[in-house]
Amino acid sequence: MFRIAFGPRGNPLPLATDKPMAMDAVSYELRLFSLDSSRFFGDRVAEHMGISAAHHEERSFEDGEHKIRPLVSVHGCDVYVVASLFSDDRESVNDKLCRMLFFLAALRDAGAARLTAVVPYLAYARKDRRTKAHDPVTTRYVAQLFEAVGIDRVMVLDVHNLAAYQNAFRAPAEHLEAVSLFVDHFTPLVGSADVAVVSPDAGGVKRADRFRQALAEALGRQPSAVFLEKRRSEGVVSGSAVVGDVERRVALIVDDLISTGTTLARAAGACRERGATAVYAAATHGLFMSGAERVLAAPAFDRIVVTNSVLPSRLPPELVAERLTILDAAKLFADAILELHRTG
Secondary structure, three states: OEEEEEOHHHOEEEEEOOOOOOOOOOOOEEEEEEOHHHHHHHHHHHHHHOOOOOOEEEEEOOOOOEEEEEOOOOOOEEEEEEOOOOOOOOOOHHHHHHHHHHHHHHHHHOOOOEEEEEEOOOOOOOOOOOOOOOOOOHHHHHHHHHHHOOOOEEEEEOOOOHHHHHHHOOOOEEEEOOHHHHHHHHHHHHOOOOEEEEEOOHHHHHHHHHHHHHHHHHHOOOOEEEEEOOEEEOOEEEOOOEEOOOOOOEEEEEEEEEOOOHHHHHHHHHHHHOOOOEEEEEEEEEOOOOOHHHHHOOOOOOEEEEEOOOOOOOOOHHHHHHHEEEEOOHHHHHHHHHHHHHHO
8 A cells, every 4th residue: 555755845765665754754853043133033943941051153244145044954854943023223124024024035045844933023924015106015015035045834923914915925825913911911800890992093903803813702791892093095084983982991002013112102092082991902013113202202092012033123112112012913923833844
């Protein structure tokens, strides 16, 4: 009787044997790399996995070019590369993307058996459709870049549009959610108070509802569902309608990311005006672009909660300590990587 085993990258390996075949016909040694710009996150992932990140070298040259290579063998290994793709005061998002792509390609050339891009914050994911004539669809273009260098899989956290992300990649696209982190944080905080889960726009209703259902299970009661009207064109935000009741409730505003913070500020102000007893914002990715420090300091918020997918390096440290709570999402990735490594 003939059985088929699947080797690296899904290539079929015919086995002419009557003997039962083990579930994992090929065993791969695990390697985890954390690019220098994402050490803050990658080292936490490695710590939760009970390993150390593998050594690599990154060199920059005077003309702006750079070289990046592994310093350990990856031949025949199951390799994961951690890099969160956001701009900071040292590197632009384009620099980080280019470094990651070159490193992934070098790992493939060095004989990596399986190659996974681990991207806590995926750049360019917000432009996932054409809203004006000849618009770029950058989500798809970034996916094509990753696939061009030979990745087998990509793993992200709370991407802006899940369907667009999954459709953009031909390789398996893993998606992790920070819902459990936020539920664990807010459940003891709200206690027995009435709660309203607020989406700052209609587009985020599904995201907010997933959080609302998980929170309802933890609290043993149903929070109310609220969303705000929002229209954006050419960077100008308009719309003022609020659908749902926040009066005498703790308002939890849920979004995927904070950029300048204007969307959350509008939502927080509307909740206060309509009688919310407290207002918290929960967003997975805190980009905190120019002007966000004023939003963070606004009295409409009791506190803002984000994960550590992005470093809040643009904010004054004293403001971070006073107004921001940062939840560790590294364990989500550690658990997912170990499961993928175990099951293939």
